[in-house]
Amino acid sequence: MDTTVVKIKGMTCMGCVSSVKRVLTGLDGVKAVDVSLDKAQATVQYDAAQANPAQLKAAIEDAGFEAV
Numbered sequence: 001m002d003t004t005v006v007k008i009k010g011m012t013c014m015g016c017v018s019s020v021k022r023v024l025t026g027l028d029g030v031k032a033v034d035v036s037l038d039k040a041q042a043t044v045q046y047d048a049a050q051a052n053p054a055q056l057k058a059a060i061e062d063a064g065f066e067a068v
């Protein structure tokens, strides 16, 4: 299992946090997601055979946020 931290711009409230968490959790291979509004980041545990950081970032961008 791999863990990556993705910095996210554009989250302003807990609703944004929930949205990010939902899209990441919905991806194949993602096992655990922790999203912090304070730190503006998502910590994601994923199976490297099924997911990669580029996919995680793409899903965040699709949800309307900026992954940096």
Ligand SMILES: [Cu+2]
Pocket (backbone or CB within 6 Å): 011, 012, 013, 014, 015, 016, 017
């Ligand atoms: Cu919000």
